[in-house]
Amino acid sequence: MNETQNRPVKTAETSFALLEQLAQADGDALGVTELAQRLDLAKSTVHRHVGTLESLGVVVRDDDEYRIGLRLLDYGLRARDQHALSTVARPKVEELAEETGEKVWCITEQQGRSVHLYGASGKNSVQTSARAGAWGYLHQHAAGKAILAHLPAERVQHIVDGHGLPAKTPHTITDENELFEQLEQIADRGYAFNREESIAGLHAVGAPITDDDGVATGAISISGPANRLKGEWLTETLPDLLLGATNEIELNLSFS
Amino acid sequence: MNETQNRPVKTAETSFALLEQLAQADGDALGVTELAQRLDLAKSTVHRHVGTLESLGVVVRDDDEYRIGLRLLDYGLRARDQHALSTVARPKVEELAEETGEKVWCITEQQGRSVHLYGASGKNSVQTSARAGAWGYLHQHAAGKAILAHLPAERVQHIVDGHGLPAKTPHTITDENELFEQLEQIADRGYAFNREESIAGLHAVGAPITDDDGVATGAISISGPANRLKGEWLTETLPDLLLGATNEIELNLSFS
DNA sequence: GGCTACGTTCGTATAACTCGAACAAGAGTT
DNA sequence: AACTCTTGTTCGAGTTATACGAACGTAGCC
Structure with a gap:
């Protein structure tokens, strides 16, 4: 049918896995090491990802910890408005x-x-x-x-x-x-x-x-x-x- | 400083570029070809991306067109609540x-x-x-x-x-x-x-x-x-x- | 019925992502 | 105050997995 049995884009999946972790961590932010452990990734990989996500505005860093960013509020409310x-x-x-x-x-x-x-x-x-x-x-x-x-x-x-x-x-x-x-x-x-x-x-x-x-x-x-x-x-x-x-x-x- | 002059993760950037396009397209959904033209990507690339994003719930497909999905509402409101x-x-x-x-x-x-x-x-x-x-x-x-x-x-x-x-x-x-x-x-x-x-x-x-x-x-x-x-x-x-x-x-x- | 435009699939080149190790920096402890 | 442990950060290299383009299937339109 129209079910794409194509390989998914792994990088996009890890990006959203990171967001999911940050969204679940209600309130307190998470550091690179903790995120890497939870998702079973190398610290350097997570570091690079959160850096990118930060520049996109979807995560925000407080000192050395990251939390979910408000660009997602923009996307989410636009999704609802549509x-x-x-x-x-x-x-x-x-x-x-x-x-x-x-x-x-x-x-x-x-x-x-x-x-x-x-x-x-x-x-x-x-x-x-x-x-x-x-x-x-x-x-x-x-x-x-x-x-x-x-x-x-x-x-x-x-x-x-x-x-x-x-x-x-x-x-x-x-x-x-x-x-x-x-x-x-x-x-x-x-x-x-x-x-x-x-x-x-x-x-x-x-x-x-x-x-x-x-x-x-x-x-x-x-x-x-x-x-x-x-x-x-x-x-x-x-x-x-x-x-x-x-x-x-x-x-x-x-x-x- | 703490400014990561590291190379950003390009794949994550294109994922969010796609979301941005879909979010801007207020109301009407976009097809693979149009998205590919706007972002200057190959159709097959876009196809694979939107397929992945769909499985993540951040985009939704109507027939052959895509719009922004409500998983982002979840993320966005949690970002606000935090x-x-x-x-x-x-x-x-x-x-x-x-x-x-x-x-x-x-x-x-x-x-x-x-x-x-x-x-x-x-x-x-x-x-x-x-x-x-x-x-x-x-x-x-x-x-x-x-x-x-x-x-x-x-x-x-x-x-x-x-x-x-x-x-x-x-x-x-x-x-x-x-x-x-x-x-x-x-x-x-x-x-x-x-x-x-x-x-x-x-x-x-x-x-x-x-x-x-x-x-x-x-x-x-x-x-x-x-x-x-x-x-x-x-x-x-x-x-x-x-x-x-x-x-x-x-x-x-x-x-x- | 042919033409056009679209979504989809596939194989391949190579770009870029993941990793691990090494470095720097800070906090907590004795 | 020195030492240790943990954290974030950087870098290079291997190799994965991403992006591409061409070819296919398909629907709609003239």
């Missing part, structure tokens, strides 16, 4: 947060994984580990399942084959058949639930944003504590609000 | 926008350039081309001049030598002596003005956020239309509000 959902859906996401008082996220899919584009907080929003730019698994979230339910079956299969169904809580769907059953329900009803499948004590509703062909390009979720998101509020009111928002977003997307 | 100002200053920035009704930006310096970390909009905020993640020249902005005024003189000289004083409007400071004079004033008074030096019709006030040694780590600016930001409101009230905010931020920074 996504149709970032401009069109944002007002609606904030509106939903205001109306419900809960945390609302706009999510998209890339290469079989979920990416949190941005979120909005309501008055009673919970603080979770979720953050904009974070990557996750589609089957672990309400919004992710909503996306999966509105993707061609072959792509879903390909995603499941490629990434598996890793668990995050005891309630995460780990069985392929169970997932496909749920996805069918979700496709019928138009929205998905997440009952402690990603974080213990957290419930959520998610609805997809689809293009003219009915294929999901993203999704929006409302999440909050399980003891508040329950009963009709969870199963009726929130889905209604959500579908109202996504429908409007889809309309705006069609004419832009 | 910056002390992003967590500490944000509430104050939003408060200022609320109080003044104008646009408020939090800015930092990296490698002699300014980077907009994030902004907050008040009720009457103007819409400019400014966006989070954008890079600019320190001498063109109120916040940038505030930073320059609180940097060691040798670093300022080094920055001016390295980047020059390019103009953006007829009012931009382009003379080195004039800049140094203004910086002295700004250092004395504690805040800087921008009178149509970056955008015609736009005024701004900027104040630095300094560390325990008095060196600027960033700055905050309030900007709005010239016919609204004038008189005592511009020269007295806004600076007072601004200094109140930055002082508080500096205190919070000392104890974190």
Whole structure:
């Protein structure tokens, strides 16, 4: 197919392996020796790489240590801005947060994984580990399942084959058949639930944003504590609000 | 010195040159041939590169065209989160926008350039081309001049030598002596003005956020239309509000 | 149906990347 | 204060792996 089984550019891979290390080292910077050990490279190699990356602005040096640089903020936010959902859906996401008082996220899919584009907080929003730019698994979230339910079956299969169904809580769907059953329900009803499948004590509703062909390009979720998101509020009111928002977003997307 | 006059890693440079092209191509994706022409590379080289970058998640392919990928959003936002100002200053920035009704930006310096970390909009905020993640020249902005005024003189000289004083409007400071004079004033008074030096019709006030040694780590600016930001409101009230905010931020920074 | 433009593949020359050893510099320790 | 250990840095050389160009496959267009 169009899968390039070409040899990848090793140098580019090590560049991003370095960035990954620096990004993971939350807060404190890393030195040449430590980076070389972690990536099993010669010190001189790392030295040369970080020097280049520094001149590109993607890493920054404090004295003799390196941290991730802000040129990546430029690239990253431009990547987000180029996504149709970032401009069109944002007002609606904030509106939903205001109306419900809960945390609302706009999510998209890339290469079989979920990416949190941005979120909005309501008055009673919970603080979770979720953050904009974070990557996750589609089957672990309400919004992710909503996306999966509105993707061609072959792509879903390909995603499941490629990434598996890793668990995050005891309630995460780990069985392929169970997932496909749920996805069918979700496709019928138009929205998905997440009952402690990603974080213990957290419930959520998610609805997809689809293009003219009915294929999901993203999704929006409302999440909050399980003891508040329950009963009709969870199963009726929130889905209604959500579908109202996504429908409007889809309309705006069609004419832009 | 510590300036590596080593040969840079060319492969890493072309990787980021590709990303730069894709980031600049706002909206529409680029094909292999076009990228090869722009960067003066062989098609096969570009093909191999974008294939690698795709597997890393930093570029994404639509059919036969490539656009910038959301893995960079992850890196970029983590880079911002690692910056002390992003967590500490944000509430104050939003408060200022609320109080003044104008646009408020939090800015930092990296490698002699300014980077907009994030902004907050008040009720009457103007819409400019400014966006989070954008890079600019320190001498063109109120916040940038505030930073320059609180940097060691040798670093300022080094920055001016390295980047020059390019103009953006007829009012931009382009003379080195004039800049140094203004910086002295700004250092004395504690805040800087921008009178149509970056955008015609736009005024701004900027104040630095300094560390325990008095060196600027960033700055905050309030900007709005010239016919609204004038008189005592511009020269007295806004600076007072601004200094109140930055002082508080500096205190919070000392104890974190 | 042929022409053009594009993405893709492959083999090869050589450019440039990786390595290791040696050097310099600083901090911590006795 | 001398010594040691660790760190960043430089350099040269071997060889890997990168870039190229030509050829192929393919789709769209005239």
